[in-house]
Structures are given as structure tokens and as C-alpha cells.
Amino acid sequence: MAEFTLKEIKSLEYVRPEIEKGYTDHSLHVDLSSKEVKINAIEPKVKEKFIGGKGYDLWFMWNSVSGKTKWNDPENAICIASGPLGGTPGYPGGGKSIVTTISPLTGIPIDSNVGGYFGPYTKFSGFDVLQITGKSDAQIVVLIDGIDSKIKLYEAEGLTDDSYTLSAQLTDYFDKEKPVNISVVSTGSAAKHTELGCLNFTWFDAKRKRVRYKQAGRGGIGTVFAHKNIKAVVARWGSVSMKSNNPADFDAMKNVTKLHAGEINELDPKQNRMALVGTTHLVPIMNDHDCLPVNNFKYGQHPEAHNIGEAVYEHIFDKGFDGCWRGCAVACAHGVKDFVPFTGPYKGQKVFVDGPEYETVAGCGSNLGVFDPFFILEMNFYCDTYGLDTISIGTGIAFVMECFEMGLITKEHTGGMDLSFGNRLNALELLHQMVRGEGFGMIVGKGIRKMKAIFAKDFGADAAIMQDIGMESKGLEFSEYMTKESLAQQGGYGMALKGPQHDEAWLIFLDMVHNFMPTFENKAEALHWFPMFRTWFGLCGLCKLPWNDIVPEDNRQNPEPAKVVKHVGWYADFFSSITGRKVSPDDLIPMSEAVYNFQRLFNLKMGYGTREFDTLPYRAVGPVTVDEYLSRIERYDKDLTENYKVDITGMEIAQKVAVLRKHREARYEQLKDAVYKRRGWTSNGIPTVETVKRLGIDFPDVMELLKANGVE
Amino acid sequence: MITVDEKKMEWHQGITIRELLDMLENTQFCAAVRLNGKLVSSPSFDTTKIPDNAVIYILPLIAGG
Structure with missing residues (x-):
């Protein structure tokens, strides 16, 4: 293993904010240009509106960047937060981190939901959110040491570029005796040469005695990380228990954790077997x-x-427990x-x-x-x-x-x-x-x-x-699903805030296989509810897989099985038990709606966020080429004749391709109209004044932004 | 006799997965089942015959990644 040196250039001792009901109510800010480290209190109104996780990330980014900020400008921020529920051992999917930055690929905020222990360890160390801005001349390692209550910056020399080896080296360096206390965030050397860089988040696998990884993959966050000259960000924390979040109602939290974990332990082996096959x-x-x-x-x-x-x-796959958070029953990593x-x-x-x-x-x-x-x-x-x-x-x-x-x-x-x-x-x-x-x-x-x-x-x-x-x-x-025969999923990709990732909505089977949403209004309703509910996981520091990849045995008796209503109820109970903020299942959607619309407005601030950017390549909508049409000729002929009432007698294939395209593209535009209306947006895809007021995000700079874009 | 979601059901020669699902309630969103541990997807429901003593689990609605 190559030798390396870490030269301490900054050390800040702090009084660790105690966790109260899932929150520390403090943020940590590191400016790599000035090497300034600041700890700030988070205002109650920010907590109420933005909840945590991605909500906090976006709020701090909004206040860091201007509409002209590019991904490689020093003021671009990388924000990492778990959420009020993140760090609950044993709750399935209960240890996620959400990362945001202005993406080199899109010029707008990208968000990525990732496993590993970093987010919870940072929170337990005293910080609901970490914000990194600036750019360092030398390679930097940032240490958030919650055990010794110190934030340290190191100039690094001789550290490898290889993300796997680097994480192992730093884990060993910062806590050789208890490597499980360490979580490292790093990227690799291709991140600095490309715009597709990811971040690796680690946890220490005690059984295999090795560092393991999950990725915040999308949108080039690793590229921003490398450009800022960050070699690694390391969190160090000690013991974690069900009391670490200091929940408002411990017994209720324990009860709902037991219910959800118990169900997964019982049903996953009969359903998708994710603990075996991911x-x-x-x-x-x-x-x-x-x-x-x-x-x-x-x-x-x-x-x-x-x-x-x-x-x-x-x-x-190597057999054994593979949870990317402690005690997660899904264990799919x-x-x-x-x-x-x-x-x-x-x-x-x-x-x-x-x-x-x-x-x-x-x-x-x-x-x-x-x-x-x-x-x-x-x-x-x-x-x-x-x-x-x-x-x-x-x-x-x-x-x-x-x-x-x-x-x-x-x-x-x-x-x-x-x-x-x-x-x-x-x-x-x-x-x-x-x-x-x-x-x-x-x-x-x-x-x-x-x-x-x-x-x-x-x-x-x-x-x-x-x-x-x-x-x-x-x-x-695009992420890896075919959407040609699912208009709803075309919307799920085309209207996704950050770009075509399926974590907002995955509606292919409901739409294409089951024909559960035949009208534009049905699809628009789904493209409202599902993105909002999926957003909620990112606010709270959770993984969405336990929601709908393992479902109750009686779920199919429910009139809306896709929503897995029983689990939505458990999530409301989980949120209430930790935060003390009593919520019902119906309250979860408005929580997300505020942050979702805020992100749409953030896109607008960056010069995007309108209808013209919610576009799709035609390959996502229908057959581009003649041979593509021929490969599914019965399907496409049927679509033309039955759905669009086109007389195809005597038509050449190329002509059919063109006519089908005209109809399918028009249909996607109609879907946009329906979705924008359902979401409370103008026909140009901008949240209306009424919507932002209803959601309580009518901040002065938001109202100015709307006015500047002709929405008053 | 076959076992469907851990409940015993009568079996008859030639019964397909489609016929089985038609006999059960609320299976309209079923896109895949496990038949003796192996995945069978809906395009094959009509042609997949269930052997005697089979163990079947009806998979949840496929929800993507």
C-alpha cells in the first residue's frame, strides 16, 4: 500500500448538538477556498417546510448559488443530509443519505439517494446537513469526528486515486481499532476527466472485514467533488441504537419498526427474494x-x-447479510x-x-x-x-x-x-x-x-x-427501462425534475401491463401522487424499496394496491413517533409537494424548469427506424388502426413510422397539459402563484422569480 | 394438491397459471408468480401448466427500482 500523508490545516472543536426527535437543528458548512468551517442553527420555519434530507439540501443550495452559477463555480455547493428518520437501526431502509449539487450534465440540481453510514453518522455527530462550497488548491480530506467533537481539514499527499483502496486506507487511518465507526465519501480518478463522476459511500462490513460501497451515481456529483479537489469526506461516530435519534415516542417507534421489519423478514423470501438476489x-x-x-x-x-x-x-453473489444500513431487513446490497x-x-x-x-x-x-x-x-x-x-x-x-x-x-x-x-x-x-x-x-x-x-x-x-x-x-x-408502450412512464421520465431517473415514478406496469390508468387524467393523478410520495423518502433519510417491493399479503385486496396503503400508514406512524409531529398518511403528500415544487422553481432559477425542457428523445416514445417498427409490427399497426383510427392500407413502413410518431408525440404533449394542471402549474410548466402560496413557499425571491417569468 | 400463497388448493391435470389466477380474487395486477421457485411472467401465464404438488407465490405488483 502506497504511503500517504495527511497534514492537518484546520481543526475546530465544537460542542456537539444533541439529537432531539430526529434532528440536531444544526448545519455544518465547509468553504474549501477560505478553509472556513461554520456551524449554524437551522431555523424552525426551515425545518417545518423542508423537513430534512433533500429538502434541507435544496434550501442550502438555493441560498448558495445564483441563477448564473455553473457546476464548476466555487459557490456551487455539494450538500449531504440524511433526514429525521435516518439512522434508525432495524427500520428497513432506515439509513439513507441524499446528495445534491448543480450537475455538470444538466445545469440544474441533481439529487441522489444513497446507502452507507455517512448521513446517519454525520447527523449523530451533530449536523442535519453538510454543505461544502469553494475550491481547494491542494487535495483535501474533511473529517467530521463526532466522537471527539472535532471538524478537521487535511491537505493530502500520496493518497491513491482508486476509490476502493482510498476508502480502505482512510478507514484504517481514522479508526484502526473500530473501523465500523468510519464512513468515507470519495470518488475515483475518472471523475476528474469526465462529467459522469459518482460518489462512493462506505460502511464497514464487520463479518467480511472489509469496506463496502453504495453509490450516489447520478448527474456527475463525483465530478463536482473532484473539481473542488476533495479527496474524501469522512464521518466518525460510535455506537448507534434505536435511541440514537432520541425519538418522541420510543415505544411507538419500536413497535412500527418491529412490524415493518417482521413483515419483510416473513414475506421477502416468498416475494422478490431481495435478501438473496437484490x-x-x-x-x-x-x-x-x-x-x-x-x-x-x-x-x-x-x-x-x-x-x-x-x-x-x-x-x-457472496452469501451473507448485505444491508447498507444496520439491521435493514431488505439487505439487498x-x-x-x-x-x-x-x-x-x-x-x-x-x-x-x-x-x-x-x-x-x-x-x-x-x-x-x-x-x-x-x-x-x-x-x-x-x-x-x-x-x-x-x-x-x-x-x-x-x-x-x-x-x-x-x-x-x-x-x-x-x-x-x-x-x-x-x-x-x-x-x-x-x-x-x-x-x-x-x-x-x-x-x-x-x-x-x-x-x-x-x-x-x-x-x-x-x-x-x-x-x-x-x-x-x-x-x-435515461435509467434502464423501456417506455415506448407506457405513456405514463414517458411522463415519469420526461417530467422528472432532475432528468430521466425512475425514482420519481415507475408506472410502466400499472399503465402498460394492467391498463390501470386509461385516461390522461388518471395518468396525471399518478404523476402527481407517486412523485410526491417517492420524494418523501428523500426528505426523511429512507429507502423506498421497503415501501412497495415487499407488500402485505392482503395488499391486493386494496382498491389501490400500487400505493401499498398499509405501509404508507406505517410511515406516517414512524414519522410521528420520531419527530413528535403527529401526521396522518394524507399529510405526507403535502410535505413533499412543497419541496417538489421548490425544486421545480430551482430549475427555473437556473434557466430551465419550463415546458420546453420536459422533452424526450423519440426512441423513448416510439419506433425511430423502419426495422424497429418491423420488429413489433403487429403492435404498432394495431396502435395506428385502433387507437388513432388511421387507415394503413397500402402504407409503406416508413410512412407508418412517421404517422405513428406524429400521433404519439401529440399524445405526450397532451399528457404534459394534464400533469401540469394536476400539479398546479401553468401550461408552461411553472408553479402558479396560487400553488406556491398554498404550499407556503412564497418567499420573496420565489415571487420575484415567478414575476420575472411572467407568472403573477 | 397445490400450495398457493401457503394455502392448499385442489389441482387438476393441465391447469395453467392463468386459470389459477382467474379462480382467485384480486389478481388483476399480477404480472409474475414464483412457481416452484422459478419466476413466470404474465406473457407465459396462458401456456405455463402447473404440476401437481407445486408451490406458488403470487408476486406483488411490480414496482420498479
């Missing part, structure tokens, strides 16, 4: 329903998909030990791989036309080690591969690499180029939106076809 059960189900992205979202199915699903990974990469700096060495989850399997497997579970492991391993988002990498390389096969780019542009679908070695080589900062990988690392501009301007590629097949919206790459 989210890989989704691979065969998506494939069977024509929703697994294959070859850049061109198709939704492949006969070899069974090679990369749960049946295979169940036997590859699986990994593979003694994997031996066949390329790159770890070629021939045994490594541990944290993952893969469904998104990585689909993005770095089927979407690249590869159905080799070990190749996916290697992509997973190097993305984590290099600090890259597996979703943007998968979707980005899939786009490149289709451009290559269409002749839009050639070996002349790729440095001689054949980037046809299925080319495993060259897909991996792109990652290695990103970490070395050289070659065509540097262009791929800019993300699809910038690739489209470069391919058109420098390589003469057809901009129109790239617009159709480049799977990005707002600048963010």
Missing part, C-alpha cells in the same frame, strides 16, 4: 414484458437475457468476492465487487448487447473504482454503439476501436481511457448531450437521428 429479479420480468433495454433501447427483449438475471447472480478482472490495472487480481443491481445489469449488459454476467461485474467494478455512474456509462456507451453501427461515427473517430454492440473489450477500454484521460473515452465521458454536439460538429454526423436515439433528457442519461 434487484436482479427484475431482469427476467422486464425482459418477459418487453421492457429490458437492448441495444440502446431499440428492443425490449433478448433470448439470452436469462444469462444475466437472478437465476445466475443468486449463485455468484449484494456483492461478489474473488472476482478476477480480465482487463485494466486489476487484471488477474482477486477483487470484491459491490453489485450489480438491476440498473447496472441492464445498462452495462443488455443495453450494450452483452449477456455475460462476468463482463457486467467487470464494468461494475471499474465504474465504482474509477468513480463513474454505471447508468450514464451504460446508456452513453449504448448510444455510441448505435452511432457506430449506423455509420454516424467510424473507427477514424474512435481511435481504431470497433464499437459495435456486444464488443466487450472495447467497452471496457473506454472506461480505462476515461481514467487515463485520453482517447475517445474522454468524449464518451462528456455524456450524450455533449457527444451529440461533438459528433455533429466535428464528425459531420446527422444531428436529427442522434436527437432521436440519444437517450437523454435535460442532459441526463
Whole structure:
């Protein structure tokens, strides 16, 4: 292991704010330019309105950046917060951190919900939210030491760029005796060469005696982290118990924890078996329903998909408890030990791989036309080690591969690499180029939106076809679900605040398979309720999986089974028991609505946040090419004749593609109208004055922003 | 005899998953089941025959990642 030095340049001793009902009511601010460290009290009105987690992150970012701030400006902030319920051992999914920053890909706030112990440890150390601004000349390590009540900044020399090794080194350095006391946030060396950098959040796996990882993947947060010259942020905290949050009603909290955990322990083995297979059960189900992205979202199915699903990974995953938070009954954070990469700096060495989850399997497997579970492991391993988002990498390389096969780019542009679908070695080589900062990988690392501009301007590629097949919206790459046959999910992606990530709404099956929401109004209602409720998890420091991936046995008797009403009730009880703020299930949606609309207004502040930015590439809506249409000709012919009453007699396929496109694109615009109306927005997608007043976010600068955008 | 969500049910030769679901209440949102531990998705419900002594779990509504 290489030697390194940490030179202490700042030390602040503080009186640790005690936790009261899930909150410390204090924020920690680190300015890397001035090396100033400040601790501030959080005002009660901020707590009431923004709840915690993502709400706090957005509020502190809003006050840090102007509408002109770019991702690489010093005032751009990285904010990390858990939430009032975060850090409850034993509550399923009860230990999440939410990270936000202005994204290099989108220019608007990105948020990412991640496991590992960092958020809870930071809270127990005294801070509901951490805000980092500025930019350091030297490489910096920030230590939040709740055990010794000190905040320290170190200049680092000689630390490795490899995120896995770095986290292990720092864990050992800061608490060799009790490594479980440490959680490290870091990125890898590809983050500084690309705009797709992720953050790795750690926890120490006591049984395996190794550091484990979860990723805040989306939107290039790792790139901002690297640009600020942060090597790592480390939280140190000691014992954690069910009393650590000092809940208002301990018995009620214990009771609801027992109920929810007990149900998961009983039902997960009968349902999705996530404690055994993680989210890989989704691979065969998506494939069977024509929703697994294959070859850049061109198709939704492949006969070899069974090679990369749960049946295979169940036997590859290392057996044992895999919760990314203490005592989480879902325990879905699986990994593979003694994997031996066949390329790159770890070629021939045994490594541990944290993952893969469904998104990585689909993005770095089927979407690249590869159905080799070990190749996916290697992509997973190097993305984590290099600090890259597996979703943007998968979707980005899939786009490149289709451009290559269409002749839009050639070996002349790729440095001689054949980037046809299925080319495993060259897909991996792109990652290695990103970490070395050289070659065509540097262009791929800019993300699809910038690739489209470069391919058109420098390589003469057809901009129109790239617009159709480049799977990005707002600048963010799509996560890994096919949406062509689900209008509601098209809305779920196209109108998602940060860009096309499925954590706002996942409505494909309700819409496409079950036809549960046949009207625009039905879809709009779903595109109100589900994004709001899913937002709530990010406010509180929770994971959404225990809500609806394991459900009560009698759930299907409920008239609205998708809402899993029994669990919503438990979440209201959980919130009430910790915070002492008595809420009913109906109160949870308005909590989220305020923060959700605030984030939409934040987009507006940054120059986006209107209708024109809620767009989709046509590949997400319907068949772009003739062969794509032909592959599902019965489906598309039926859509034209039955739904749009088009007489297709004698039509050429190309003509059918064009007519179908006209109808489907019009339908998406109609959906936008319905959703905006339901959300209380103008037809241009801006929250109305009435809406912001109703939600209590009519702050003076919000009202000025609305006025400046013609909303009065 | 088969076991469906831990309840015993009569079995007959040739019964498919679709026919089984049609006999049960509130299964309209079922997109996948586990049949003897293996996933079976809705496009195969009509053609997948249930063997005698099978153990079946009806999976929750598929909710995505």
C-alpha cells in the first residue's frame, strides 16, 4: 500500500448538538477556498417546510448559488443530509443519505439517494446537513469526528486515486481499532476527466472485514467533488441504537419498526427474494414484458437475457447479510468476492465487487448487447473504482454503439476501436481511457448531450437521428427501462425534475401491463401522487424499496394496491413517533409537494424548469427506424388502426413510422397539459402563484422569480 | 394438491397459471408468480401448466427500482 500523508490545516472543536426527535437543528458548512468551517442553527420555519434530507439540501443550495452559477463555480455547493428518520437501526431502509449539487450534465440540481453510514453518522455527530462550497488548491480530506467533537481539514499527499483502496486506507487511518465507526465519501480518478463522476459511500462490513460501497451515481456529483479537489469526506461516530435519534415516542417507534421489519423478514423470501438476489429479479420480468433495454433501447427483449438475471447472480453473489444500513431487513446490497478482472490495472487480481443491481445489469449488459454476467461485474467494478455512474456509462456507451453501427461515427473517430454492440473489450477500454484521460473515452465521458454536439460538429454526423436515439433528457442519461408502450412512464421520465431517473415514478406496469390508468387524467393523478410520495423518502433519510417491493399479503385486496396503503400508514406512524409531529398518511403528500415544487422553481432559477425542457428523445416514445417498427409490427399497426383510427392500407413502413410518431408525440404533449394542471402549474410548466402560496413557499425571491417569468 | 400463497388448493391435470389466477380474487395486477421457485411472467401465464404438488407465490405488483 502506497504511503500517504495527511497534514492537518484546520481543526475546530465544537460542542456537539444533541439529537432531539430526529434532528440536531444544526448545519455544518465547509468553504474549501477560505478553509472556513461554520456551524449554524437551522431555523424552525426551515425545518417545518423542508423537513430534512433533500429538502434541507435544496434550501442550502438555493441560498448558495445564483441563477448564473455553473457546476464548476466555487459557490456551487455539494450538500449531504440524511433526514429525521435516518439512522434508525432495524427500520428497513432506515439509513439513507441524499446528495445534491448543480450537475455538470444538466445545469440544474441533481439529487441522489444513497446507502452507507455517512448521513446517519454525520447527523449523530451533530449536523442535519453538510454543505461544502469553494475550491481547494491542494487535495483535501474533511473529517467530521463526532466522537471527539472535532471538524478537521487535511491537505493530502500520496493518497491513491482508486476509490476502493482510498476508502480502505482512510478507514484504517481514522479508526484502526473500530473501523465500523468510519464512513468515507470519495470518488475515483475518472471523475476528474469526465462529467459522469459518482460518489462512493462506505460502511464497514464487520463479518467480511472489509469496506463496502453504495453509490450516489447520478448527474456527475463525483465530478463536482473532484473539481473542488476533495479527496474524501469522512464521518466518525460510535455506537448507534434505536435511541440514537432520541425519538418522541420510543415505544411507538419500536413497535412500527418491529412490524415493518417482521413483515419483510416473513414475506421477502416468498416475494422478490431481495435478501438473496437484490434487484436482479427484475431482469427476467422486464425482459418477459418487453421492457429490458437492448441495444440502446431499440428492443425490449433478448433470448439470452436469462444469462444475466437472478437465476445466475443468486449463485455468484457472496452469501451473507448485505444491508447498507444496520439491521435493514431488505439487505439487498449484494456483492461478489474473488472476482478476477480480465482487463485494466486489476487484471488477474482477486477483487470484491459491490453489485450489480438491476440498473447496472441492464445498462452495462443488455443495453450494450452483452449477456455475460462476468463482463457486467467487470464494468461494475471499474465504474465504482474509477468513480463513474454505471447508468450514464451504460446508456452513453449504448448510444455510441448505435452511432457506430449506423455509420454516424467510424473507427477514424474512435481511435481504431470497433464499437459495435456486444464488443466487450472495447467497452471496457473506454472506461480505462476515461481514467487515463485520453482517447475517445474522454468524449464518451462528456455524456450524450455533449457527444451529440461533438459528433455533429466535428464528425459531420446527422444531428436529427442522434436527437432521436440519444437517450437523454435535460442532459441526463435515461435509467434502464423501456417506455415506448407506457405513456405514463414517458411522463415519469420526461417530467422528472432532475432528468430521466425512475425514482420519481415507475408506472410502466400499472399503465402498460394492467391498463390501470386509461385516461390522461388518471395518468396525471399518478404523476402527481407517486412523485410526491417517492420524494418523501428523500426528505426523511429512507429507502423506498421497503415501501412497495415487499407488500402485505392482503395488499391486493386494496382498491389501490400500487400505493401499498398499509405501509404508507406505517410511515406516517414512524414519522410521528420520531419527530413528535403527529401526521396522518394524507399529510405526507403535502410535505413533499412543497419541496417538489421548490425544486421545480430551482430549475427555473437556473434557466430551465419550463415546458420546453420536459422533452424526450423519440426512441423513448416510439419506433425511430423502419426495422424497429418491423420488429413489433403487429403492435404498432394495431396502435395506428385502433387507437388513432388511421387507415394503413397500402402504407409503406416508413410512412407508418412517421404517422405513428406524429400521433404519439401529440399524445405526450397532451399528457404534459394534464400533469401540469394536476400539479398546479401553468401550461408552461411553472408553479402558479396560487400553488406556491398554498404550499407556503412564497418567499420573496420565489415571487420575484415567478414575476420575472411572467407568472403573477 | 397445490400450495398457493401457503394455502392448499385442489389441482387438476393441465391447469395453467392463468386459470389459477382467474379462480382467485384480486389478481388483476399480477404480472409474475414464483412457481416452484422459478419466476413466470404474465406473457407465459396462458401456456405455463402447473404440476401437481407445486408451490406458488403470487408476486406483488411490480414496482420498479
